[in-house]
Amino acid sequence: MTSTRDFDRYLRTRHAEIDVALEAALPIPPDCPPLIAEAMRYSLFAGGKRLRPILTLAAAEAVVESGHTGARSRDAGMALAMTGACAVELIHTYSLVHDDLPAMDDDDLRRGRPTAHVVYGEGVAILAGDAMLTHAFVVLARPQSDEPPGFDQRRLRAITCVAEAAGAGGMVGGQVLDLAATGTLPAGDDPHRRAGCEDAALRERHERKTGALIGAAAVAGAILAGGHDTAVAAVDRYATHLGLAFQIVDDILDVEGTAGDLGKTTGKDVGACKPTYPSVHGLDRSRALAAEAVAAAHEVLAIAGLGGRLAEIADWVVSRTS
Amino acid sequence: MTSTRDFDRYLRTRHAEIDVALEAALPIPPDCPPLIAEAMRYSLFAGGKRLRPILTLAAAEAVVESGHTGARSRDAGMALAMTGACAVELIHTYSLVHDDLPAMDDDDLRRGRPTAHVVYGEGVAILAGDAMLTHAFVVLARPQSDEPPGFDQRRLRAITCVAEAAGAGGMVGGQVLDLAATGTLPAGDDPHRRAGCEDAALRERHERKTGALIGAAAVAGAILAGGHDTAVAAVDRYATHLGLAFQIVDDILDVEGTAGDLGKTTGKDVGACKPTYPSVHGLDRSRALAAEAVAAAHEVLAIAGLGGRLAEIADWVVSRTS
Numbered sequence: 001m002t003s004t005r006d007f008d009r010y011l012r013t014r015h016a017e018i019d020v021a022l023e024a025a026l027p028i029p030p031d032c033p034p035l036i037a038e039a040m041r042y043s044l045f046a047g048g049k050r051l052r053p054i055l056t057l058a059a060a061e062a063v064v065e066s067g068h069t070g071a072r073s074r075d076a077g078m079a080l081a082m083t084g085a086c087a088v089e090l091i092h093t094y095s096l097v098h099d100d101l102p103a104m105d106d107d108d109l110r111r112g113r114p115t116a117h118v119v120y121g122e123g124v125a126i127l128a129g130d131a132m133l134t135h136a137f138v139v140l141a142r143p144q145s146d147e148p149p150g151f152d153q154r155r156l157r158a159i160t161c162v163a164e165a166a167g168a169g170g171m172v173g174g175q176v177l178d179l180a181a182t183g184t185l186p187a188g189d190d191p192h193r194r195a196g197c198e199d200a201a202l203r204e205r206h207e208r209k210t211g212a213l214i215g216a217a218a219v220a221g222a223i224l225a226g227g228h229d230t231a232v233a234a235v236d237r238y239a240t241h242l243g244l245a246f247q248i249v250d251d252i253l254d255v256e257g258t259a260g261d262l263g264k265t266t267g268k269d270v271g272a273c274k275p276t277y278p279s280v281h282g283l284d285r286s287r288a289l290a291a292e293a294v295a296a297a298h299e300v301l302a303i304a305g306l307g308g309r310l311a312e313i314a315d316w317v318v319s320r321t322s
Numbered sequence: 323m324t325s326t327r328d329f330d331r332y333l334r335t336r337h338a339e340i341d342v343a344l345e346a347a348l349p350i351p352p353d354c355p356p357l358i359a360e361a362m363r364y365s366l367f368a369g370g371k372r373l374r375p376i377l378t379l380a381a382a383e384a385v386v387e388s389g390h391t392g393a394r395s396r397d398a399g400m401a402l403a404m405t406g407a408c409a410v411e412l413i414h415t416y417s418l419v420h421d422d423l424p425a426m427d428d429d430d431l432r433r434g435r436p437t438a439h440v441v442y443g444e445g446v447a448i449l450a451g452d453a454m455l456t457h458a459f460v461v462l463a464r465p466q467s468d469e470p471p472g473f474d475q476r477r478l479r480a481i482t483c484v485a486e487a488a489g490a491g492g493m494v495g496g497q498v499l500d501l502a503a504t505g506t507l508p509a510g511d512d513p514h515r516r517a518g519c520e521d522a523a524l525r526e527r528h529e530r531k532t533g534a535l536i537g538a539a540a541v542a543g544a545i546l547a548g549g550h551d552t553a554v555a556a557v558d559r560y561a562t563h564l565g566l567a568f569q570i571v572d573d574i575l576d577v578e579g580t581a582g583d584l585g586k587t588t589g590k591d592v593g594a595c596k597p598t599y600p601s602v603h604g605l606d607r608s609r610a611l612a613a614e615a616v617a618a619a620h621e622v623l624a625i626a627g628l629g630g631r632l633a634e635i636a637d638w639v640v641s642r643t644s
Contacts, residue, residue: 172358
């Protein structure tokens with residue numbers, strides 16, 4: 001049993017390591033125009049929690065510490081997992097920049113600061129998002145010298161996993177359902193619209209929009225660290241429960257939070273009549289569903305014998321207030 | 323010496339093969355929401371020339387036919403090159419969809435049809451672009467069964483090459499320079515703006531915005547087909563000249579063409595006071611520069627002993643009227 005203070009220190013350390021790795025991985029002028037480099041950094045270093053890349057590293061540690069990988073390439077595997085952590089944060093940040101655009105959620109405030117399109121204009125904000133998404137794959141694919149042969153395959157599996165989670169079948173598809181659910185699209189344009197208020201549609205939207213990338217963040221970490229198939233599968237099941245818990249809590253915080261706590265516009269989901277866990281299930285039932293999802297995540301870890309920080313991360317996700 | 327008719331047949335055959343492969347590679351419902359699948363197809367199958375993916379396949383053929391690769395894995399190498407062709411066309415099409423947005427070039431017409439945002443709204447158009455860009459990396463990375471071991475490395479090299487060409491240092495960076503050159507950005511935001519009318523800035527903008535992806539299309543084909551380093555380097559030099567010729571001709575066509583020929587709004591560059599080859603060098607000198615670039619491309623092929631269709635593609639690029 002580790003203390004809260006110990007876990008806080010872990011989060012701070014990982015956060016700092018990720019920031020250093022991200023900065024080192026980004027393009028700089030004169031390799032790219034100064035303005036795009038600046039716009040990418042503005043959104044990437046805006047004080048996010050780094051939940052997804054921390055999850056990537058924690059999943060990597062878990063498969064390493066639980067003896068699911070050989071000892072020899074542990075350090076190299078953790079270094080490889082860091083490329084996955086950077087890629088996942090690049091993709092998450094690009095999705096926030098595009099989601100905040102006037103044509104989507106039209107948010108002016110994110111993490112307590114003006115959103116990218118407010119600062120740089122819509123055109124550059126769209127392009128900064130495009131650049132972050134594209135750069136994620138440079139980071140994941142760029143060969144390092146003297147890597148063990150199996151690392152090529154790990155990289156390709158991680159790229160496939162992350163790209164599938166981020167694309168039309170995952171996060172981008174979820175945002176399309178989100179637009180449909182808020183009525184931003186003309187009625188009747190999408191069959192998903194008609195079922196928008198029901199639980200199954202709510203789950204699908206959340207699973208695609210948020211769950212898929214959270215799952216891929218964890219699974220990519222397990223793959224890149226060299227986890228065996230059974231360990232990777234367990235991390236995948238864990239992350240599915242975690243992603244659900246995360247989104248339910250996000251919906252609850254949107255109802256309960258203030259802009260000061262969250263650093264973003266709150267109450268927008270209610271204002272937009274977008275179905276959420278609280279609006280479909282009520283607040284008490286939503287809290288119970290989040291607790292159930294976290295309990296299921298813990299159970300997966302116990303059965304698979306996966307240790308490390310994954311259990312604490314699950315508790316963190318439901319206890320957070322922002 | 324091959325006839326024009328023979329080359330036309332080659333282009334039609336390759337075009338058809340690429341369309342079949344693209345369609346087979348795309349996500350379909352219920353794996354993704356129907357609306358995003360439809361929006362991706364709307365722009366992908368809008369009658370484009372398929373220059374970039376044809377170039378990918380032609381470069382692959384050239385390194386294979388010129389004996390720069392072993393005979394054993396030729397067919398597998400050409401099949402792998404087709405994944406690169408699809409990826410490059412996905413990225414090219416996403417860039418058109420985003421470039422056409424009101425926040426960028428604000429074009430209502432593309433390839434003779436209403437642009438994606440006119441049909442689906444800005445939100446879905448942005449997301450369809452995001453989905454195509456993301457899916458390009460699924461297509462390049464997704465493992466096939468029973469591939470020779472070296473194919474993993476070819477895939478990773480191609481992903482790195484294509485992603486670097488598409489990102490902040492390449493195509494996206496070029497579009498940022500484009501916004502700066504047209505004055506869409508506030509003056510003084512970008513040092514490149516101040517040099518926007520000079521030849522060096524014009525070359526950098528074109529090289530990033532158009533040249534980089536044309537180069538990557540060819541190089542990825544050579545890599546995926548198993549070309550040796552010297553052949554890949556020759557294809558790279560060829561494609562640099564080709565990309566320059568392409569963009570000069572594009573600028574000339576924008577001045578000379580009609581919307582009917584090009585299927586898009588013409589004269590916009592002039593209207594927007596965006597420096598182009600004709601506006602900086604005049605029409606005659608621009609034509610001479612395009613011819614010089616194509617001659618340089620031919621010379622590279624001759625020196626490297628690369629045959630196949632690459633020479634004809636270079637001629638096609640300068641002789642095209644749309």
